[in-house]
Amino acid sequence: MKIKEEQLKAIQQIQKELNETLTSIGYLESQKHALLHEIKSINKRDAEIKKELEKEYGSIDINVEDGTYTLIEEKIKENV
DSSP states (O other): OOOOHHHHHHHHHHHHHHHHHHHHHHHHHHHHHHHHHHHHHHHHHHHHHHHHHHHHHOSEEEOTTTOOEEEHHHHHHHHO
16 A cells, blocks of 8 residues: 555655755754854954953053053043
């Protein structure tokens, strides 16, 4: 005994779509994993430059738009 041909084709199509979707999810998870490693690398570089800047200038708050900075101790005193 067999199911009707159109029913079989419908089931096969659904299985094909499911497999394609699962493959896409796997690909996206792989991309996500790579991007998370990239973020870790970027954060490491960020920490390194912040450490260099702190050695040279002390504790500062930098305006990344124009490069100006204020000492963090001054900002604390201004807020008190």
